[in-house]
Amino acid sequence: MKTALAARHLALIGVTLWIGGAAHAQQPRDAEPATIAVQEAVKRSLPFSDRADFDDARHGFIATLPDAEIPGAAGRPAWSIKPYAFLEAPEAPPTVNPSLWRQAQLNNIHGLFKVAEGVFQVRGFDISNMTLVEGSTGLIIIDPLFSAETARAALDLYYQNRPRKPVVAVIYSHSHVDHFGGVKGVTTEEDVAAGRTHVFAPQGFMEHAVAENIIAGNARSRRAQFQFGPLIPPGPRGQVDAGLGKNISRGGLTLIAPTDSIAQPMETRTIDGVEIVFQLTPGTEAPSEMNMYFPRQRVLDMAENTTHTLHNLYTIRGAEVRDGRVWSRYISDALEAFGARSDVLIAQHHWPTFGAARVQAFLTRQRDLYKFLHDQSVRLLNQGYLPNEIAEVLHLPSTLANDWAARDYYGTLSHNSKAVYQRYLGWYDANPAHLNELPPVESARKTIEYMGGAQAVLERAREDFKRGNYRWVASVMSQVVYADPGNRDARALAADALEQLGYQAEAATWRNAYLYGAQELRNGISKLPAATTLTADALKALPLEMFFDFMGVRLNGTRADGKHIVVNWNFTDTNERFVLNLENAALTYTANRQASNADASLVLTRTTLSAITQRQTTFPEAVKSGAVQLSGDPGKLLELLGLLDNFEPMFEVVEPKKPR
Numbered sequence: 001m002k003t004a005l006a007a008r009h010l011a012l013i014g015v016t017l018w019i020g021g022a023a024h025a026q027q028p029r030d031a032e033p034a035t036i037a038v039q040e041a042v043k044r045s046l047p048f049s050d051r052a053d054f055d056d057a058r059h060g061f062i063a064t065l066p067d068a069e070i071p072g073a074a075g076r077p078a079w080s081i082k083p084y085a086f087l088e089a090p091e092a093p094p095t096v097n098p099s100l101w102r103q104a105q106l107n108n109i110h111g112l113f114k115v116a117e118g119v120f121q122v123r124g125f126d127i128s129n130m131t132l133v134e135g136s137t138g139l140i141i142i143d144p145l146f147s148a149e150t151a152r153a154a155l156d157l158y159y160q161n162r163p164r165k166p167v168v169a170v171i172y173s174h175s176h177v178d179h180f181g182g183v184k185g186v187t188t189e190e191d192v193a194a195g196r197t198h199v200f201a202p203q204g205f206m207e208h209a210v211a212e213n214i215i216a217g218n219a220r221s222r223r224a225q226f227q228f229g230p231l232i233p234p235g236p237r238g239q240v241d242a243g244l245g246k247n248i249s250r251g252g253l254t255l256i257a258p259t260d261s262i263a264q265p266m267e268t269r270t271i272d273g274v275e276i277v278f279q280l281t282p283g284t285e286a287p288s289e290m291n292m293y294f295p296r297q298r299v300l301d302m303a304e305n306t307t308h309t310l311h312n313l314y315t316i317r318g319a320e321v322r323d324g325r326v327w328s329r330y331i332s333d334a335l336e337a338f339g340a341r342s343d344v345l346i347a348q349h350h351w352p353t354f355g356a357a358r359v360q361a362f363l364t365r366q367r368d369l370y371k372f373l374h375d376q377s378v379r380l381l382n383q384g385y386l387p388n389e390i391a392e393v394l395h396l397p398s399t400l401a402n403d404w405a406a407r408d409y410y411g412t413l414s415h416n417s418k419a420v421y422q423r424y425l426g427w428y429d430a431n432p433a434h435l436n437e438l439p440p441v442e443s444a445r446k447t448i449e450y451m452g453g454a455q456a457v458l459e460r461a462r463e464d465f466k467r468g469n470y471r472w473v474a475s476v477m478s479q480v481v482y483a484d485p486g487n488r489d490a491r492a493l494a495a496d497a498l499e500q501l502g503y504q505a506e507a508a509t510w511r512n513a514y515l516y517g518a519q520e521l522r523n524g525i526s527k528l529p530a531a532t533t534l535t536a537d538a539l540k541a542l543p544l545e546m547f548f549d550f551m552g553v554r555l556n557g558t559r560a561d562g563k564h565i566v567v568n569w570n571f572t573d574t575n576e577r578f579v580l581n582l583e584n585a586a587l588t589y590t591a592n593r594q595a596s597n598a599d600a601s602l603v604l605t606r607t608t609l610s611a612i613t614q615r616q617t618t619f620p621e622a623v624k625s626g627a628v629q630l631s632g633d634p635g636k637l638l639e640l641l642g643l644l645d646n647f648e649p650m651f652e653v654v655e656p657k658k659p660r
Contacts, residue, residue: 025519025522025523026495026522026523028095028237028238028499028515028518029237029496029499030094030095030237031093031094031095031500031503032465032468032500033468034467034468034470034500035094035095035468035500035503035504036094037468038097038504039092039094039096039097039098039503039504042097042098042099042506043098046098046099046402046404047402048098048102050404053106053308053351053404054105054106054109056351056352056353056354057106057109057123057350057351058109059113059351059352059354060113060114060115061111061112061113062111062112062113062114062120062161063111063112063157063160063161064110064111064112064124064157065110065111065153065157067080067081067082067085068080068081068110068111068124068125069081069082070125070149070150070153070249070251071149072149072250072251073251073252076250077250078147078149078150078153078249078250078251079125079126079149079150079153079249079250079251081108081110081124081246083233083234083235084104084108084234084240084246086234086235086236087101087104087105087108087240093236094503095236095237095503096236096240096503096511097503097504097505097506097511099407099409099506100240100241100409100505100506100507100508100511101240102404103241103243103308103309103404103407103409103508104240104241104246104508106308106350106351107124107241107244107245107246107350108124108246109123109124109351110123110124110125111123111124111157112154112157112158112161115131115299115344115346115352116294116297116298116299116343116344117297118133118134118274118297119131119132119133119134119294119297119299119344119346120132120133120134120158120162121346121352122154122157122158123350123351124245124246125145125150125153125154125157125249126145126146126147126150126151126154126178126182126245126248126249127146127178127242127244127245127246127247127248127249127349128143128145128146128178128179128244128245128348128349129143129346129347129348129349129350130142130143130144130145130151130154130155130182131143131301131346131348132155132158133274133294133297134162134165135165135168135169135271135272135273135274136272136273136274137165137166137168137272137273138165138166138167138168138169138272139158139165139166139167139168139169140167140168140169140170140171140271140272140274141155141167141169141170141171141186141187142170142171142173142292142301142348143171143172143173143178143179143180143348144170144179144180144181144182144183144185144186145178145179145181145182145185145249146177146178146181146182146248146249146251146253147181147182147185147249147250147251147252147253147254148181148182148183148184148185148251148252148253148254149182149185149249149251149252150182150185150249150251151182151183151184151185151186152182152185152186153185154185155167155185155186166196166197167186167187167191167197168196168197168198168271168272169197169198169199169200169271169272170183170186170187170197170198170199170200170256171199171200171201171292172199172200172201172202172205172209172258173202173289173290173291173292173301173303173304173348174202174205174285174286174288174289174290174303174304175201175202175204175205175208175209175212175286175287175288175289176209176212176286176304177209177253178248179304179348180209180255181253181254181255182251182254183199183254183255183256184252184254184256184537185254187199187256189256192256192259198259198260198271199256199257199258199259199260200258200259200260200261200262200269200271201258201260201261201262201288202261202262202278202280202282202288202289202290203261203262203263203280203282203288204282204287204288205258205261205288206257206258206541207288208286208287208288209255209288209541210255210538210541210542210543210546211546212287212319214538214542214546214550215546215549215550215553216318218647218648218649219318219651220317220318220319221649222649222650222651222653223316223317223318223653224317225516226316226317226512226513226516226517226653227242227315227316227317227509227512227513228242228247228248228509228512229242229247229508229511229512229513229515229516230247230248231516231519231526232512232515232516232519237503238515239511239512239515240508240511241409241508242410242508242509242512243309243409243410243507243508243509244307244309244349244350244409244410245349245350252535253535253537253538254535254537255535255537255538255540255541256537257541262278262280262290263280264278264280265279265280266278266279266280266337267280274294274296275294275295275296276292276293276294277292277293277294277295277337277338278290278291278292279291279292279293279330279333279334279337281303281305281327281330283322283323283326283327284305284322284323284326284327284330285303285304285305285311285312285322285327286304287320289303289304289305290303291303291305291330291334293334293337293338293341293342295341297344298341298342298343298344299342299343299344299345299346300334300338300339300342300344300345300346300359301345301346301347301348302331302334302345302346302347302363303347303348304347304348304349305327305330305331305334305347306331306345306347306362306363306366306405307347307349307350307405307410308349308350308351308404308405308409309350309405309407309408309409309410309411310369310373310406310407310408310409310410310411310412310413310416311410311411312410312411312415312416312419313327313370313373313411313416313419313420313423314411314415314416314418314419314422315411316415316509316510316513321419321420321422321423322419323374323423324370324371324373324374324377324416324420325370325371325374325375327370328367328368328369328370328371328374331363331366331367331370332367334363335360335363335364335367339356339359339360339363340356340360342356342359342360343355343356343359344359345359345362345363362405365400365403365405365406366405366406368400369396369400369403369406372396372397372400373394373413373416373417373420374420376394376417377390377394377416377417377420377421378420378424380393380394380417381420381421381424381425386421386429387417387418387421387422387429388418390417390418390420390421391413391414391415391417391418394413394414394417395413396413407506408506408507408510409506409507409508410507410508410509411507411509412506412507412509412510440482440656441482441483441656443479443482444478444479444480444481444482444483445482445483447479447483448479448480448483448484451476454480454483454484454487454490457476457479457480458480458489458490458493461473461476461477461493462493465493465496465497468500470497470498470500470501470504471497471501473493473494473496473497474494474497474498474501477490477491477493477494477497478494478654480494481494481521481654481655481656482655482656485655485656491521491522492521492522494518494521494654495517495518495519495521495522496518498514498515498517498518498521499514499515499518501514502514502515502518517653517654520653520654520655521654521655525650525652526650527650528649528650536610536614539610539613539614540606540610544569544571544574544576544578544606545589545591547609547613548578548580548587548589551580551587551644552586552587552588554644554645554646554647555582555585555586555587555643555644555645556643556644556645557585557586558585559643560582560585560587560643561585563582563585563639563643564582564583565581565582565599565636565639565640566579566580566581566582566595566597566598566599567579567580567598567599567600567601567602567636567637567640568580568594568595568598568600568601568602569602569604570594570601570602570603570604571604571605571606571609572603572604572605573605573606573607574605574606576591576592577591577592577593577594578590578591578593579593579594579595579598580640581595582640582643598632599632599633599636599637600630600631600632600633600634600636600637601630601631601632602628602629602630602637603628603629604622604627604628604629605627608622608627608628611627619637619638619641620638648660
């Protein structure tokens with residue numbers, strides 16, 4: 001998954017996934033006849049009688065907590081399956097794609113499960129799984145979930161049913177926050193510093209874990225609200241799933257730096273008597289990721305490289321495009337190296353696959369899924385097809401189309417094929433008419449003017465809505481909303497069209513995006529407090545170079561035009577020195593230097609800088625207290641800081657941007 005430490009990181013800007021709508025909010029509508037017809041067609045097209053996944057998901061069950069309810073801060077649960085009790089109904093209602101309903105039911109199964117001798121998983125206590133491996137003297141924990149509260153509850157559940165052994169090792173399978181954010185729920189910095197707990201991670205983990213959502217973290221956090229749907233109330237007309245799991249837990253995000261890095265393509269380690277073969281898979285589902293094989297237990301852990309869904313080459317919250325060709329190759333390598341020697345395949349999401357023959361068949365299909373997606377998208381782009389055209393004509397082969405694990409629950413064939421195009425050719429489709437198009441508001445106004453005005457467009461769009469042409473209605477009503485955001489009829493019809501598309505969507509991510517878009521069109525943007533995307537643990541791990549890079553993207557270039565300011569920074573606790581230079585409306589820095597012509601010079605510690613960044617104090621307060629020693633012209637420092645923008649976390653998405 002997963003979009004790392006900024007808000008997918010999310011804590012989802014401190015919002016619980018069980019939030020309800022305001023009493024005056026406009027409520028969702030029912031499924032239209034065209035949507036009901038789509039759902040009936042899905043029922044006829046897929047093998048719903050196949051219940052093997054349900055058997056696998058319940059295999060080895062030991063115990064659970066009632067409703068998987070885990071206490072959190074301020075009297076609200078950090079996690080609960082209780083709001084999803086509606087999924088106990090065997091048949092999907094017309095407002096949910098039957099295939100997605102099935103996936104949501106599978107993701108509702110929760111508790112402690114025995115996978116193999118000495119290997120256990122806690123599933124359904126967060127969006128990800130925690131895997132526990134029993135060593136000679138203690139426990140090896142793989143991926144301590146998203147937040148400390150859920151990780152602690154998962155470990156406590158294990159201890160209630162198995163011998164209490166200390167945690168001697170933590171393994172991060174990859175650099176997404178839902179796989180390390182709960183680490184302080186299972187161990188402490190003191191135990192790690194004392195060598196009682198060792199922390200293993202793939203090469204490059206810290207760089208990517210901290211960096212992924214820092215620079216563009218504000219935008220990704222906002223967009224993640226559409227992907228995961230934390231502000232959509234759960235229900236048959238609301239949020240039902242996130243594809244990889246129910247949603248992301250609401251709790252404390254933590255990070256402890258690895259003490260050991262896996263650096264070789266195939267590397268065997270023995271940890272507390274347990275032999276583990278690590279397979280590095282950089283550039284697949286995460287830029288830093290690894291699979292794990294346990295020879296004695298004959299268990300293969302594919303991290304997040306194979307799950308029971310088509311994953312994302314491009315995640316709609318925003319991220320670098322992933323390479324389907326490389327992804328397929330690493331699955332192929334795992335199949336060749338471990339397939340015939342594996343009786344169980346697990347991942348850090350979803351449920352296991354049992355039986356050597358089934359494991360190999362599963363890996364084969366997953367390998368071919370990503371290769372097909374890559375190769376066929378490239379074939380079509382080489383024939384001149386554009387992204388939307390590729391997405392429209394590309395369909396899975398019959399041998400994969402009925403494989404539940406190849407379905408569009410998290411990624412989709414549609415937006416992944418566009419990602420392949422983007423990876424090779426970028427945003428420009430080579431049509432000069434698209435080289436310098438009008439921006440959205442101006443384009444919308446001219447389009448609606450040419451179409452005869454908003455009222456004429458609305459009348460035609462209502463007829464298309466009755467005919468079930470929801471994609472077109474959503475598109476053209478978006479134009480009307482951008483031309484006139486106060487047009488209530490356009491907002492209502494746009495919301496209705498998005499809602500029907502959401503009801504039809506097999507992808508949980510698309511459903512959430514459609515339904516949250518409809519919710520904002522009807523009720524406006526939720527009023528939420530601003531929240532930093534940097535936790536205390538992230539700030540400690542943040543390289544100072546990255547801190548200054550982040551300052552650079554906050555610089556308001558228009559207001560900085562013509563200014564030249566030089567500031568020396570001297571960090572006494574880390575022995576690092578920098579010169580920060582503002583010139584030509586660009587903020588640059590040089591390490592291991594101090595400038596003789598600096599306008600101002602600062603002497604401080606990283607701890608003080610972290611406190612300022614977290615808004616626990618300000619630069620003037622730190623100078624006054626002596627935590628920052630300032631020489632030179634303080635006015636120049638304040639002038640520089642005054643040129644930095646503070647990002648609005650709840651910016652407009654489905655309507656034009658308001659002036660700021």
